[in-house]
Amino acid sequence: MSPVPAQKINRGEPMTEAKNYMHKYWWKILSIVLLFYTVIAGFLFEVPRLPLLQETIRNLYFHVCMWFAMMILFTISVVNAIKYLRTLKMKYDIYARNFAVVGILFGILGYATGAIWASFTWADPNITVIDNFKTIARDPKLIGAAIALLVYFAYLILRDSVQDMDKRARISSVYNIFAYAILFPSIWILPRVLDSLHPGQDGNPALDVKNDISSGMRIVFYPAVIGWTLLGVWITTLKIRTSIIKEKKLSK
């Protein structure tokens, strides 16, 4: 592929020239339906009552889905960064940024739901909150997620620190790809090296068919992942549209 010559990068052209998948609405309806199903089935369906976990296992439909959605959104972000470097079209940079922002939002929600869950399961009521935090925060999954969030916060800071539009897009795309390519192997490696409180450390957590979650839970869990991810994409498309309008106003 030959690089796009500089004069062809026309900022005046509309950034959403193609009527792409984002303008269809069936998946938005699907997202709402799946999330209603998640909430209703998640709270009403039968779940196995394990010692210690008991009914809190229902949080799986919310907590784990947040992390899935975060990882998928970050992956979409890095795909758009690669697309930007290949085509040098501004819209891909805007996509990459907004997917990263919403990914961060889902990461924070994942921490919030995890904190609620941990307070009922892992936390020892006999010691103070701070002592509990000290032991739980050492968990490799929490460390991995914190690294991911820090990387994308750094991405946003780097991106906003450059004034020139093309340069900003290029530098932040390069960092996005570099960070992602190092971050994700290490997120998969770290839990296998450090001890964890999270279940399923020996295999592939949440994807192991045989001895992970019960089949009754699986029929709620997988739709829930899809529903939450679609919600994330929906939020992102709205953000992308507002930022494209802002860019257009600025370039006029």
Place this chain on the structure above:
Amino acid sequence: MQQMPTSQDAGNAITINNIVLILKTKLSSVLLKQIITLFKKDLLLEIRQQYSFYGILLYIGATIFVLFMAVEAPEGNVWSGLFWVIQLFICINAVAKSFLQESRGRMLYFYSVASPVAFVLAKLLFNTLLMFVMSLLSLLLFTMFLGNPMQKVLPFVGLVVLGGWSISLVFSFLAAIAARAQQNAAIMAILGFPIIVPQLVLLMRLSNTAFAPLLTIPMSTVLLLIALDFLIILLAVILFPFLWKD
């Protein structure tokens, strides 16, 4: 510099063709010659402008002296924790200037005479050497001032070299990003610390095995670190051409 052939327009895109092209040119002696010339240039600059080299040496000495005042005879895990954190800061200071020192005009000159792959590989090579010297030196000072918890001396020295290499590779590339964004070394810390954490965790765990007389150093973890280093080199080679152009 004169004998370099002009403009190798290697790489503006991540296409397969281009990577194949890069690999082909990589095998050719032209690229190797460019790398060696650029590496010599960096070495010569370092020898001529010795103040920066001595500056880093003084930084190492002063930091470790402060630690010497602050803690006496730390335990093994405290020792290794302090050691690797100090390595991190030494690396940021040593590596930051490698790209930041190049002025705009000079970058333009390199752009016209050398390929980006050669340029970035020369920088990585030079920073590797620099960090190699610095980490061995700080290891020496650490053992002098803060005691010697090493049970297996040679494996730990190897580990220090490997760790210094990992850190220098990551921060070299981030220095390139920081230089292009016209930022100072502070942004390197923001960009780099989250990325380097997993490698540091692996290094600290390996250090603890080197401090314990009965534990053996797991080779798989060492190989993992080496694999990560090669991943970083590959990423730098692929991504640097995009940073290079204005």
